[in-house]
Amino acid sequence: MAKSNSNKTGKIQSVDRALTILEVIADSDDGLTLAQIAERMELPKSTVHGLISTLRDHKYVKQAEEDGRYLLGIHLFELGTRLARSWDIRDAAKPAMRWLSKEFGETVHLGCEENGEVLYLDKIAADSLVTIVSDIGARLPMHCSGIGKALLAHKSDAEIRRHIANLGLAPLTGRTITKADELMKELEKVREQGFALDDGEIMEGLRCVGAPIFDADGIVRYAISVSGQVKDLYGKRLERLIIETQKAAKEITYALKKGRVQSK
Amino acid sequence: MAKSNSNKTGKIQSVDRALTILEVIADSDDGLTLAQIAERMELPKSTVHGLISTLRDHKYVKQAEEDGRYLLGIHLFELGTRLARSWDIRDAAKPAMRWLSKEFGETVHLGCEENGEVLYLDKIAADSLVTIVSDIGARLPMHCSGIGKALLAHKSDAEIRRHIANLGLAPLTGRTITKADELMKELEKVREQGFALDDGEIMEGLRCVGAPIFDADGIVRYAISVSGQVKDLYGKRLERLIIETQKAAKEITYALKKGRVQSK
């Protein structure tokens, strides 16, 4: 499965290939040998070798000492964290997220949309032994998560329809909304209520409350969510969680306006 | 200040240049224009443009909407976090770090050596409003930090001497150890004690206790540290912190042995 080298603009072939190598390695569980990478990219080994040596010299790739297989390199960690540090939204959101997590003892996420999916930008993990939910930097579908629905709900109907047409509505559990019209209705509700509820739509037994964060222009750019097990989130406690999650999102919206805006 | 293109191995020029562009952008505070990048790399703008467009297509770089200046792209965040997730050490260390942070209400770091410097791999921040200390992914010198001294102390004398010769002993505060012999003595003490104390050597008023973590082969690969203000860390409380930090490091060493070892 080689990435197509669809050259829209004047791309530099070797750079394009080198970056694709990184993606191929990232998609593997535990690194790949040179031969495996060459096979997947449908390129001669020597070509891949030249590219990957250059990546290694810059620490974008490292070789396992045992065998010589290639893994992602430490420099990606450094650049990724440096980028994350530049986002004002994280600082703006941190205090409210901390408070929420501590108050309810649950896991709090901060996310944004990235290419039609939810991307987790930050996370305050609950102390509980099992943290079922996803990690920073992970992606998940928009139509079945608290953050995703909160983000999606504030788009125009046309945009939502387009999103559905492009990405589809994959069922992750039996509760996932898979019909377009049903999702439209649900999102209208989300918009009116001011919060989104994911009730086992992404994973059975997992409940999740999401609320939107507006940037200085009044556009929804981010959302937070609080996730926990259904057995812990119901009735009065759930009601209070909903209220507090919305409050927190509003606080973050405010904090974001105050600081200079350095968008993601 | 262009990076020299010292071609040791058969490097691919365009890839080498593209990666250097990322470094140049990362070194800037708030992104750079094409012209600025071209100037720093001593390359024609059109050359840089081709390379950087390719980086942009892969989301390793993004362009600010306002002006067209170039910033690091979201994909670096995704790759960096994916890499971080693959490190067993983080999972192994997390519980003990959490406990330490909660017990003392201070900030706990996990770090390793990377190219003669301490690289922070993880952090549990104290709830306190001001978090003075560094962030995940940041680097700092080895000779004046708790983690750094713990790591350095368990190398051979020859290696330590070489480290000093290569990197020097820059004084960050008036308390920083800047004489080689003095540092050798200090590290011997660290080795004997089993912990390292940074007493305002990196920043006035900041105290920090570090302890080494051994991998399955008995080599020191990581270290943790607890940092706080001098006014909070002294006397009985400091004594107890030292004991608990060492305990935590031992626990992590043990946890690391149990799991399969996926080194950084």
Place this chain on the structure above:
DNA sequence: AAAATAATTCGATATTATCGATTGATTGTT
């Protein structure tokens, strides 16, 4: 010890990156 599979090096070839000049778009100035 031999066979097999890995990464790495080599050198001829023409594909492809490079570079200066030009264009187009945007911002700031008089």
Place this chain on the structure above:
DNA sequence: AACAATCAATCGATAATATCGAATTATTTT
């Protein structure tokens, strides 16, 4: 409002450079 200046983006001729298959070296397996 027109001009000047500055920026990114485009173009096309040129030769420098990435590419590729074959050969080599290193490591592991039988």
